[in-house]
Amino acid sequence: MSSKKDDIKFAYWVPNVSGGLVVSKIEQRTSWDIVYNIKLAQLAEQNGFEYALSQIRFTAGYGAEFQHEPVAFSHALLAATTKLKVIAAILPGPWNPAVAAKQLATIDQLTKGRVAINVVSGWFKGEFQAIGEPWLEHDERYRRSEEFIRALKGIWTTDNFTFKGDFYRFHDYTLKPKPYNTNPHPEIFQGGSSRAARDMASRVSDWYFTNGNTVEGIKAQVDDIRAKAAANGHQVKVGVNAFIIARDTEEEARAVLKEIIDKADPEAVNAFGDAAKQAGKASPEGEGNWAKSTFEDLVQYNDGFKTNLIGTPQQIAERIVALKAVGVDLVLSAFLHFHEEVAYFGEKVLPLVRELEQKQVALAA
Template identity: 25%
Template sequence: MIGGAPADRYAGPLLGSPNRLKLAVFSANMAGGANLTHAPEAPQGTWTESVRIAQAADRAGIEALIPVARWRGMAAPARREAHRSFESFTWAAGIAAVTGRIQVFATFHIPVTHPVAAAKQIATVDHISGGRFAVNVVAGWNEDEFGMFGLEQREHDDRYAVADEWTTFLKRIWAAEEEFDFTGRYFTARRVLSEPKPVQRGRPVIMNAGFSPAGRDFAARHADLTFAMVPGVEQAARVVPELKAQVERDHGRKLSVFAGAHVVCAGTEDEARRAYARMVDEVGDREAAANAIRLLIPNSASGDFDADGMAAAAIAGFFALPLVGTPDSVVAQMAELADAGLDGLALSWLDYHAGLDQYVRELRPRLIAAGLRER
């Protein structure tokens, strides 16, 4: 192989991790991170900040970085600073060049990225990273953002029919040794040829960001990991083991399942609860939360949140599981999620720099002691 030996995705930073509970840093490529907030300590969406967060996560032994694909924010248009985000493919290429071990994802929307373009972009970043690249595939998104591209949102299950053909086409591009024509229901292409191939044999790691029945079916056929939106331990314990068993039974392989988790950790339970209340009630962007609920909930079949908790869930972690408490309590909650069948958590904080520092000092030693992490 020109440019280096092939890499095995199963031996990479994420799939090859020996840790029982894998961890990723989520949404570090955009203003606010995973929060809809006015808080000054939240990410500002600068390149220097992205590099600092990525390198801190790399040093901390965290397995992956997962950015969000966002073309505009949820805040009012006048809050221009809240709409800052870096495009995830180019962000990943830059982050791959300044990190040494961590798995670097790009998150992207299938309707705005053609498989031929994606094949080249993915292969490029995989070479930059030395085989550490991964892709988070999103079949649909919200109408405001798609309207910027002149696109209409498809019906939910039809999005996954497109995604199935898109991914089938993409895999064929990487497998082909000679040019070929492709004729499908949604894509037609002539004399397709793409070099170089990815560094990872066959294809890079694929994650699917959807946990509806159609999303789970797509993940079972195409993904190494799926991203579950679960409101609590009980639902995770009910649906996650069932999905894993189905994939192993029907497809003869293992599927890893991640969920988002928003960490609010303090010295006492009361301090942590007050910090969470401040995040939601004092510095939360209620207008952005209402906009997020308007755009996302009608178009999603992945989540099941009660109406009263939606605004808080959108503000603090963008519908992630809230892990609120002391270091011991937060680690205990992580252990419950691992026991429920989750393989990993995509973590966010209000202040990512402070959160990563606290992870290294307070949470990582406890996770090691609990048998959830080796380092």
């Protein structure tokens, strides 16, 4: 099912990291291998998903023992699909913008404009230490990410690019071939919930990903980032994380959520929570992603339960349209059993979302 320009869009988390998308010992019929993921990408494409997000992890931890590298993995998924756009997550520090720009420009050429990038500023201090990368202070990580994005844009859109930053320098550099997508470059996504994250997005990013939250909480973030972007003469779209449990009855869906939390791995959840909150506490306002997350919230990496897309197809469709009404452009989805649930979402939930969107348009006319 194709979407119109103003329809809310859907992405899914690529399980290129082992352990699934909840830190729980519940059965997760998912796999990090390429055969499973190719089938998933094809199913997602057939069921109305326009984007997939490949995760970046360098070391084991918090239930993720194995991790495939996201740029190479994204290319494999793109080669097996025809319309899906795959967003490769990249960490400034391990990646230099020149390397990332060249990698992604090549993939963009080979796939006729279907690759994008998610610039991850970093929350996992132990990972940086393990690979010998300096761990910067919170706002410095975002300052580096902003320079990374400015460098990417410059390399992708201009010849003889020169840039003199605190973290990156370029001298009369021309990349050829440039990306296939000249509108004006591959889409740049970025996450975070801190002030520094929103400020950066309002200046340089095409998309801003935020953790799961209530409609009211998301509206406050959307209003803040849109006002800041407008003051900068910039536009930014907003995506929100959600763990979707769609079942024929609300009782079934709530029972699944209860089982996920009852079977959570406390040691892994608490270790993840400590690492994630440490990263946010270092921000000047003492907050960031996961600052107010409970144990139950942290069972899903990015507060996906908070968005409350849990229930019947009708309930979930109504909540998605409520998110759209406060300015959400994309829902970044995770599921317990990816193959079955992506297909169920496409068959049962998405048609209701499109129907409700059409009703809203008719009422506004």
